Amino acid sequence: MDGRGGPEVLRHGEIAEPAVGPGEVRVRVRAVALNHLDLWVRKGVAGPKLALPHILGSDVAGVVEAVGPGVQGVAPGEAVVVNPGVSCGHCERCLSGQDNLCPEYQILGEHRWGGYAELVVVPAANVLPKPQNLGFAEAAAIPLAFLTAWQMVVDKLQVRPGEDVLVMAAGSGVSVAAIQIAKLYGARVIAAAGSEEKLEKARDLGADEGVNYSRPDWFKEVRRLTGGKGADAVVDHTGAAYWEGVIKATAWGGRISLVGASSGYEALTPLSHIFYRQLTIFGSTMASKSRLYPILRWVAQGRLKPVLGSLLPLARAAEGHRLLEERQVFGKVVLEV
CATH class of the missing domain: 3.90.180.10 (Medium-chain alcohol dehydrogenases, catalytic domain)
Known part of the structure; x- marks a missing residue:
């Protein structure tokens, strides 16, 4: 360059x-x-x-x-x-x-x-x-995608079996890894993407549900799929264009892990949703070098790919x-x- x-x-x-x-x-x-x-x-x-x-x-x-x-x-x-x-x-x-x-x-x-x-x-x-x-x-x-996803899903969000996990931008390298890691930890995964083709591939990878976020009020579909509750945990790097929807798609007491801002850094944050609904937002960058060891073990076993x-x-x-x-x-x- x-x-x-x-x-x-x-x-x-x-x-x-x-x-x-x-x-x-x-x-x-x-x-x-x-x-x-x-x-x-x-x-x-x-x-x-x-x-x-x-x-x-x-x-x-x-x-x-x-x-x-x-x-x-x-x-x-x-x-x-x-x-x-x-x-x-x-x-x-x-x-x-x-x-x-x-x-x-x-x-x-x-x-x-x-x-x-x-x-x-x-x-x-x-x-x-x-x-x-x-x-x-x-x-x-x-390396980079799986390390990033591992810290978000395992270390920050501490995803547990049975939780509803929303993975934004499901076709990206980080999200492809996050879908698999969340499933590995027993979660029900809702993949979000801007095309039906990507959502179908996300389902093939293990996602349980798909939401097209190019549609207005897409976050309401997340809530419908979770019985009105919303996602317990969210993996997000989509940025300003979807941030308000991400917050509204998150359950009361839910957690959001943020690792990027592909559509822009200046986002509107409705603060009432954060404090009143007691949401937790984690910033995340990469992961400890040690995390590549379990990732490669799971890859060698065919559980992550x-x-x-x-x-x-x-x-x-x-x-x-x-x-x-x-x-x-x-x-x-x-x-x-």
Whole structure:
């Protein structure tokens, strides 16, 4: 990426091979998945002061090519999944298992060079063995989306068996993961999306009900499906356009976990609904690195699965950005390297 703007600022070219330092590993990238974060960085909404050129890409699967001094437990030739959250590793937050609250926290592809490349260098703590039942493209579709969804569903919302969970923007990578994780924890899932096609795919993935939020007063349908109660917990990253409806779709005493604002940051919040109906709103970003361990175990057992919406070569990254921006895919857009 050599500028800020539309997909046309993405360039395919040659750069120097990155050096591997103490405690680091160099991974030969086999696949890298796209996220909306890539779009925000490209536009300058996220990381507006980043030096250019910059390499995007948070979600990487590949093969360890080299290890730096002091690295143990990882060897060249191993197939790995890269955890995109990088932290200092020694502060109070990191040592308490809250490394995504580290003052020095960075996300691969946002704050440091990422995986739209043949090689990427990361701390050794950020690589885990690739599940043997997955190809590289499927493995690349896991980290950021599933980590984000796991923290929302499990750590923040603490979803329990029998609860009604509303998952907004059901076709996105995070929501595809959230649907599966909520079902894993015994919830009844109501998927919300802007097209019947995406809702049908969400049902195929395990969602129990579907609501089309392109319709007026869509939140009333959520309440109807829950016997007038509303959703006990909500996974949301849709932003200003749907925020008021999300609040009205939530049950008394319900919880909302918010991880993004795709349609805009300036939202109207009817405060009476928050205090009178005793709602709880959780902000959420990524998850502790430790959470990738149970996620990959469930993936290896076939209980969680990545969903590929489109597979393209790295040289067509701009096309991948357009697909994501125009919401033309259900699941992840992945680039093969």
